[in-house]
Amino acid sequence: MADKVIDARVSFCPGPLMELIAAMKSNPVGTTIEILSTDKGSAKDIPEWLKKVGQEFVGVEERDGYWSIVAKKIK
Amino acid sequence: MAKHVVIVGGGVAGTIIANLLARGLKEELSKAEVVITMISKDDKHVYQPGFLYVLFDKMRPDELVRDQKSLLSPSIIFHHDTVVGIDPKACEVHTEKGKKFKYDYLVVTTGSRPMPELIPGLKEHGNMFYTLESAIELREKLRKFEKGRIAISMGVPHKCPVAPFEVTFMLDDYFNKKGIRDKVEIMYTYPIGRIHSLEPVAQWGVPEFERRGIKYETLFNMEKVEATKDGIVVHSAEGSSVECDLLITIPPHRGAQAIMDSGISNDGWIPTNRHSLKYEGYENVYVAGDTTNLPISKAGSTAHFESDVVADNLIAEIKEGHPARDYDGKVMCFIETGFDKGTYIHFNYTTPPSPMPPSKMIHWLKLGYNRMYWLTARGVL
Secondary structure (H helix, E strand, O other), X not given: OOOEEEEOXXXXXXXXXXXXXXXXXXXXXXXXXXXXXXXXXXHHHHXXXXXXXXXXXXEEEEOOOOEEEEEEOOO | OOEEEEEEOOOHHHHHHHHHHHHHOHHHHXXXXXXEEEEXXXXXXXXXXXXXXXHOOOOOHHHHEEEHHHHXXXXXXXXXXXXXXXXXXXXXXXXXXXXXXXXXXXXXXXXXEEOHHHOOOHHHHEEOOOOHHHHHHHHHHHHHOOOEEEEEEEOOOOOOOOHHHXXXXXXXXXXXXXXXXXXXEEEEEOOXXXXXXXXXXXHHHHHHHHHHOOEEEOOOOEEEEEEEOOEEEEEEOOOOEEEEOEEEEEOOEEEOHHHHHOOOOOOOOEOEOOOOOEEOOOOOEEEOHHHEOOOOOOOHHHHHHHHHHHHHHHHHHHHHOOOOOOOOOOEEEEEEOOOOOEEEEEEOOOOOXXXXXXXXXXXXXXXXXXXXXXXXXXXXX
């Protein structure tokens, strides 16, 4: 169970990755954040961004018409 | 017993809601069955989209400001005070002047704050245009800028998601008209993997950037800004850096301190139901404008369309005991694509945006709206 869940389904603007970046900045180190997205691209874009900035990608799961992506703020 | 409606915040959303309530509850107000109170930290109302025009000498600063009280229906009680605490369980708000306001219905429209201080060095070495004072300061720097590189960098989250494009295109036109565009390099950076959060807008923007000679880097989240003997260096969390002579920034935003201090959230946004626009768990608290945590654009138009729903629902609740309708996520934004053309986008929770080709007509419509905004604030347009 994530500490924080962001429901970014059908979010055209600012979009799931922007929502995750904002949450990464405003939450303390150690927080796990689950982001829900209907954008298939998020399942690829978000793990790539997490790797680039050195944050932890916990996992991705396809559900009924949307994706759940979990990240952890480690620094 | 009169029903007390308290509105916290006198920006776009708060002002529209207050005026629509005053009109819709005219009879109840005249019989003292309803009392509408607004508490705002500002006694001036500022038309924020005008900052962009001040920056490029297209509007004068005093055109953007009105006395808050002059925009409100006389039946609204106005307090110039800052709310420092919200207690939704006790149904009361507390202010800096030591007052306590009890409410039957609360509307929270405290908005957002640009906070360059959240990124080390950004406040000292960057220039924003999201306040009147900062827009005037940057205008003076642009007037004197003759050659070099200008970087445009965005923090997350930020309000008005089309402003990064608008300021970039207008900068291009500004230096073209001054005849020194060949001496000024424009470098645009953006936090995600394309040049705008809206995919169709990003797709339209790439060839436009290339045609205008605007350079760009995506996946660039400012982490630190420092001054060197040669200029300013912006470092990103992704490991790259951009050097420039002038840094124009849209800083990261936060919500009101009172929301953070009341333990509602750690970023100042209120958890809000995306359809009812009520604070999750509290049937008598509505939220509108930048204050919500909804995954939609923080923008004046969002505040406007949400306000129509909140006012309709509050009027229906007070008159008939239940809300009237749901918010469908409607957003509509003009996009200035330079000094003489513009376009617009609109979308909601189910319909994606599809930008129209830029035209002079849309640009003129935007210029007209800049003057008509005061009718929107009064709940007329």
